[in-house]
Amino acid sequence: MSGTTLADWLRAQDDSALVALLRARPDLATPPPADLTVLATRIGSRASVSRACEDLDTLALSVLEALLVLDADVRPVALEELDRLFDVDVRPTVRLLRDRALVWGDDSGLSTPPATRDAVNPFPCGLGRSVPSLADADLGALGEDERRVLAALAAGPPVGQTKDAAHVVSLANATTPIQKLLARGLLVRRDALTVELPREIGLKMRGERPLGEIKATEPPLTTVQREPSTVDNTGGGEALELCRHVEGLLTLWSDEPPAVLRSGGVGVRELRRVAKELDVDERRAALLVELVVNAGLVADSEGGEPEWVPTTQADSWLTAAPEHRWAAVAQAWLDLPRLPGLIGQRDDRDRLLNPLAPELNRPGAPRDRRRVLDALAALPPGTAVSDVTELAAVLAWRAPRRGGRLRDELVRWTVDEGTSVGVLALGALTAQGRTLLSEGAGPAAKRLGDALPAPVDHVLVQADLTVVAPGRLEPELAEEIALVADVESAGGATVYRVHEGSVRRAFDAGRTAAELHELFRAKSKTPVPQSLTYLIDDTARKHGRLRGGAAGSFLRCDDPVLVAEVVAHPAAERLELRRIAPTVLVSPYPLAEVVDGLRAAGFAPAAEGPDGRVLDLRAAGRRIPGKGRRRVVVPSLPSDEQLGELVRLVRAGDRAAATTGGARVAVPGHLGAGPSATLDLLQRAAREGRGVLVDFVDSHGTAARRVIKPQVVGGGVLEGVDVSYGEVRRFPLHRITSAALVEDDTE
Incomplete structure (x- = not known):
């Protein structure tokens, strides 16, 4: 049975088929092939076949391996x-493989590139190499122990390691099953420690299932239908919680930036500090x-001593609306070229993998992350996956060659991280997550903003000194409440707690007792309890009695007894406080340091300005210039028109090769200075109205190719009609x- 070559088969395809091929296998078009022979060579390369197989599902790979079994x-x-090897109809799968040029030829003669065996599996379907002489081998005389060995190797892989292969023995002298099978010729010795089961024996041992177990259909995926609004609201709550935690991390690192480890990243101690301060577990802290x-x-x-410091972009982020804050962080997660799920594990050298460590870099992570999310996006809104293990099994069936050894872990990590980020909720993709995938961060922010309830302008003050925010607070109110109270629990309703330290913090920032009373009176929908009023007044009476100013710095107080108490305290010696009057102390240290001490x-103590008003001495936090977000550069896909033009140029190159016997005329650098073969060729084409396939470099230095019908050749210029554009x-x-x-046929 004779077959056609791949190049000839490509020539027989119409342009739409070639365009579809280049779209399915984009690596074939870069750089543009000169002709169909070059394209065929590129199609059959091991690297290109391997890339093409990454998008094949389990059945398609099984069919491709079966073709290799058939040589x-x-x-x-x-x-x-x-067909005889399968229980299902493989014709649609063969068409798929043919569309990708992994198979060519008609149904009477299917071929696959020789590099496919190395690119797919050197032992297709778990079967060894062929030994045709064993096609009629009789296995009836084998002992039970020999059959067990053959059955184990027939199940795959067909090679095994054994010391019994070290010496050649006759059947009479053989003592082990391996030696007996080698003596019978039913096993092949590859080296002193390796034996291989020939394909013919493996097929006989498998009997009615020559290819083993074939997973012809996608595994089932158990789903649960949830109310889409419930999913979106839950995801919205997670989005707000994410923004709160990011804000807390920026505040923490503004005051105390952590050092960059010599090996890169953040140390375990710092990670634990972040987790403790933000009241989250270490896995979430690492993701943040x-x-x-x-x-x-x-x-x-x-x-010299690098630290992880917030950038100036953090200030813009902190002043943005919550939905825009979330969209920026969610997009950063989607494009993250790293695997946070590896944090806490150990590398090949048994070293702990820390956050921001370079070992976490994985350029393919965004693609794998999107693959998981795209699978969830294909489900109807509100459809949740019950078991992540089932989702991993489905994705493994759809593309078993993607993801490597962490393939199933990547699915679980993506679902966990997506839930923490608010892209997923209750096992389903949220509306804002769906928009982020399809349209980007801007539309996703708007979608989240529409889904979030309107900010509330009030709180509920309780008798136990807790303040309940029954929703997302207006920004100004949220800032004031955060100043005078600490978050105790977050969620749909945030609970704050007021205590002496938090009230003092508000006083330190310049608020007065009257302003705090007015804040709670005006913004609380419940009566302000007396306990809160007393707390504010009692703290106000003690606050600011001792007042400091910048002289180096000074302290003044109307109560000489309190001044004497300060001077007698050990802190006075450390701060070098000196009494210059019964009610005045001075120090050479800055006011902020004295007040903090x-x-x-x-x-x-309270800090005062020249007018006697209380100053807010809190540090604004360190900042460094922003370096821009790490962006994933996704190459734009060519349009069908661009691919169609490429196909026409490839066909033109094919015709040129046929016309000139595959030779091209190169243009010398001094063209135009005198006669040349190329100039003659161009002038001849102009006289005869022939087309010319021209390779040239444009004004930007980019190589390009066009089919031109020359009209004028001379004066250092070729002028003619571009056949593709007319x-x-x-x-x-x-x-x-x-x-x-x-x-002449250049259409």
């Missing part, structure tokens, strides 16, 4: 031979650390690198 990489194979860096909100300060000693173009002759005549 379709050596000789054409009839479709009937392939990765996100703020990838979003450009934090960066390595570099220099006295507060740590148990006093409650317009006249001019080419400086010194930019033309080669030219070849083509047949």
Whole structure:
């Protein structure tokens, strides 16, 4: 049975089929192939076949391996031979493989590139190499122990390691099953420690299932239908919680930036500090650390003692609306070229993998993450996956060659991280997550903003000194409440707690007792309890009695007894406080340092300005210039028109090769200075109205190719009609690198 070559088969395809091929296998078009022979060579390369197989499902790979079992990489194979190996109709799958040029030829002679065996599996379907002489081998005389060995190797892989292969023995002298099978010729010795089961024996041992167990259909996926609004609201709550935690991390690192480890990343101690301060587990803390860096909100300060410091972009992020805050962080997660799920595990050298460590870099992570999310996006809104293990099994069936050894773990990590980010909720994709995938961060922010309830302008003050925010607070109110109270629990309703320390913090920031009373009176929908009023008044009486100013710095107090108490305290010596009057102390240290030292000693000083008003001495936090967010550069896919033009140029190159016997005329650098073969060729084409396939370099230095019908050749210029666009173009002759005549059929 004879078959056609791949190049000839490509020539027989119409342009739409070639366009579909280049779209399915984009690596074939870069750089543009000169002709169909070059395209065929590229199709059959091991690297290209391997890339094409990454998108094949389990059944398609099984069919491709079955063709290799039938030696379709050596000789054409009839479709009937392939059909006999399967219990399902493989014709649609063969069409899929043919569309990707992994198989070519008609049903009477299917072929696959020789490189497929190495690219797919050197032992297709778990079967060894062929030994044709064993096709009629009789296995009836084998002992039970020999059959067990053959059955184990027939199940795959067909190779095994054994010391029994070290010496050649006769059947009479054989003592082990391996030696007996080697003596019978039913096993093949590959080296002193390796034996292989020939394909013919493996097929006999498998009996009615020559290819083993074939997973012809996708595994079932158990789903639960939830109310889409419930999913979206839950995801919205997670989005707000994410923004709160990111804000807390930025505040923490503004005051105390952590050092960059010598090996890169953040240390375990710092990770635990973040988890404790934000009241989250270490896994979520690690994810937050990765996100703020990838979003450009934090960066390595570099220099002699580098630290992880918030950037100026963090200030813009902090002033943005919650939905825009979320969209920026969610997009950073979607594009994150790293695997946060590896944090806490150990590498090959048994070293702990820390957040931001370079070992977490995985350029393919965004693609794998989107693959999981796209599978969920294909489900109707509100449809939740009950078991992540089932989702992993489905994705493994759809693309078993993607993801590597972490393939199933990637699915679980993506679902867990997506839920933490608010892209997923209750096992389903949220509306804002769906928009993020399809349209980007801007529309996703708007979608989340529409889904979130309107900000509330009031709180509920309880008798136990808790303040309940029954929803998302207006920004100004949220800032005031956060100043005078600490978050106790977050969620749909945030609970704050007011205590002496939080009230003192508000006083330190310049608020007065009257302003705090008015805040709670005006914004609380419940009566303000007396306990809160007393707390504010009692704290106000103690706050600011001791007042400091910048002299180096000074302290003044109307109560000489309190001044004497301060001077007698050990902190006074450390701060070098000196009494200059019965009610005045001075220190050479800055006011902020003196005030902080006295507060740590148990006093409650307040800082005052020249007008006597209380100053807010809280540090604004360190900032470094922003370095921009790490962006994933996704190459734009060519349009069908662009691919169609490429196909026409490839066909033109094919015709030129046929016309000139595969030769091209190169243009010398001094073209135009005198007669040349190329100039003659261009002038001949102009006289005869022939088309010319021209390779040239444009004004940007980019190599390109066009089919031109020359009209004028001379004066250092080629002028002619561009066949693809039907317009006249001019080419400086010194930019033309080669030219070849083509047949008249240039459509």
